[in-house]
Amino acid sequence: MVSYKRSDPTLGYLTAKETEVKLPRASRVKNKTPAPLQITAEQILREAREHQESEIRPPKQKITDSMELGEYRLCQRKEFEDLIRRMRWDVSVWVKYARWEESQNDFRRARSVWERALEVDYKNHTLWLKYAEMEMKNKFVNHARNVWERAVALLPRVDHLWYKYIHMEEMLGNVAGARQVYERWMQWQPDQQGWLSYIKFELRYNEIDRARAIYERFLQCHPKIEAWIHYAKFEMKNEEISRVRNCYERAVSKLADDEEAGKLFVAFAEFEEKRKETERARRIYKFALDNVPKARAEEVYKKYVAFEKQHGDKGGIDDAIVGKRRFQYEDEVRKNPLNYETWFDYIRLEESMVYERAIANVPPGEEKRYWQRYIYLWINYALYEELDAQDTERTRDVYRECLKLIPHDKFSFAKIWLLAAQFEIRQLNLKGARQILGNAIGRAPKDEIFKKYIEIELQLGDIDRCRKLYQKYLECSPESCYAWTKYAELERAIFELATTQCVLDTPELLWKAYIDFEIAEGEFENTRALYERLLDRT
Incomplete structure (x- = not known):
């Protein structure tokens, strides 16, 4: 309840009772069920926007004479000056003020506004850019050049100012002036993009020697792998093959221990591959794999495997794949050193690699005395693959490659033939074992091979094969009493077996x-x- 007093000519004021104003009592909601027509907040806002009155704008003012123009300008300047006094550090106010003066073609006043703004914040490079753009847009070249000179002198680390300055000089056709600005900029040792921009500038005018000299200075300022690769690609475009190779060799000698040395080796090898120098590329890849830490050599392994698949033989491909597997195992044990299964696989891989390195040293002469110890490397390798690694196919490949390597027309080893055949028997491949022993009889008919082959067939109960083998045995060694005796014993053994x-x-x-x-x-x-x-x- 609210009460107030009101003056009266007769009483002077009204009594409190007469001045009482009763407010309506809040009614209680009796029906709380939802209304059949629901109104959303979005609908309320939309209706409020529709019923809102249009914004009141001042009428457009038409200026008819110079006096009115002067009054308009005076009023606008007063408003801008008042804004500046209130918001001196707001750059947008200064920019609007200067652009308005520019729109009035009063460039002297516009320059004054820009200069006053720079006194407030000369480190704001946006002010310098917009100031110079005004001068260039209105073709005040010398004024613009003066602004750029002051800007780059005060803010030499702002690359955008240098780019704009050089662009203006180049658009004016002042190539020598642009080159001079670049030289002044390079004294501040900018980032790689600045040097590359300078090089592109020289290449636009076919100044190859100048660009090459800039590359040399660039490498001294930024001795990084990306810079060397850029330099090599530049020489490659100019078909200077010797210079490209020299560039990569210098880079390798200086940055072989860098964290990103893998990129350099890959680029070098790809260059040699494009020049059809596959052996050079292969040596580069192998040198990289020997010197780059395995944790950072993933890309090198990947490229090397692809290279060997395209240009290498089976041995080279196997070496590349093994190298990639070694990298994978190294990465896994580094992440989880308690993963013992990975350690076992890694050990088997390294043991296999040692065997590969050993058997690669083939004896120089084709005399059996040089091969007697060498052949045991193959035997141990095959037994390792079968018993330890349990790789059946790899064991079969080892025996096959060994038998292919031995010069059987000059000498042979019965032991390796028999081991290969016995391996096939253990794999239940009787046909493969008979094929191996048959080849052995055809290429190296030795007593040990005949004896073991006949023994195997006798145990299998194939009497016809035994009889044929004895006949072949006697053809090869008709002077052998042992062969004749055993052949006779075979026939007696057949009768004895039949009577039982x-x-x-x-x-x-x-x-x-x-x-x-x-x-x-x-x-x-x-x-x-x-x-x-x-x-x-x-």
């Missing part, structure tokens, strides 16, 4: 043939023993 069978369709024919065989051989004691055994049975 429990069920025979015509056993009397078998016994008769056996007895006749012993009589023909002159073995009368054996014949007599056969008759005794036959009488016991019948």
Whole structure:
């Protein structure tokens, strides 16, 4: 309840009762169910915007004579000066003021505004840029040059000022002046982009020697790998092959220990690859893999594998793949040194690499005495792959490569033939074992091979193969009493094996043939023993 007093000519004031004003009592909401028509906040805002009155703007003023123009300018300047007094450090106010003076074609006053703004904040390079742009736009070249000179002298580390200054001189055709500005800028040792901009400037005017000299200064200022690669590509475009190679060699000699040396080696190798110098490229890749830490050599391994797949033989590809696997294992054990499975795989890989390096040293002469110890490297390698690494295909490849390497027309090793065949038997590849032993008989018919081959076939019960092998054995060594004796023993063993069978369709024919065989051989004691055994049975 609110009360107030009001003056009256008769009473002087009203009583409190007469001045009481009653406010409406807040009604209670009886029905709290939602209304059938819901109104959203968005709808309320939209309706309020529609019913809002349009903004009141001052009417456009038409200036008809110089007096009115003077009054308008005086009023605008007063407003700008008042703003500047209130917001002296606001650059946008100064810029608006100067541009307005420019729009009035009063360049003297516009320059005065710009100079006053620079007195407030000369380190703001935006003011210098806009000031110089005003002078250039209105073709006051000398004024613009003066602004740029002052700007680069006060703010030599702001590259944008140098770029704009040089661009103006180049647009005016003042190439010598632009070059002079570049030289002044280079004395401050800017970043790589500044040097590259200078080089591009010289190349636009076909000044190759000047650009090369700038590259040399650039490398002294920024001796980084990217700079050397840029220099090499520049010489490559000019088809200066010797200079390109010299550039890469200088870079390698100076930056071989850099963290990003891998990029340099890859670029060098790719250059040699493009020149069809595959051996040079391969040596570069191998030198990089030997000198770049494995943690930073991922890209080198990747490029090397791709290179070997394109230009290398099977051995080179295997070396590249092994190198990549070594890098992967090294990375995994560095991340988790407690991953022992990875350690085991890594150890097997390194052991395999040692064998590869060992067997690569082939004896120089084709005499068996030089090969006797060497062949055991292959045997140990094959046994390692089969028993330790448990890599069946790799073991088979080791035996195959070893047999391919031995000059069988001059000498051979029965041991390696037999080991290869026994490996195939352990893999249940009987056809492969027979093929290996058959090749051994054809290329190196040795007694040990015949004996072992016949023994295997005899254990398998293939009598026809044994008989053929004995015949081949006797053809190769007709003077061998051992071969003749064993062949005869084979036939007697066949009869003996047949007589031990429990069920025979015509056993009397078998016994008769056996007895006749012993009589023909002159073995009368054996014949007599056969008759005794036959009488016991019948």
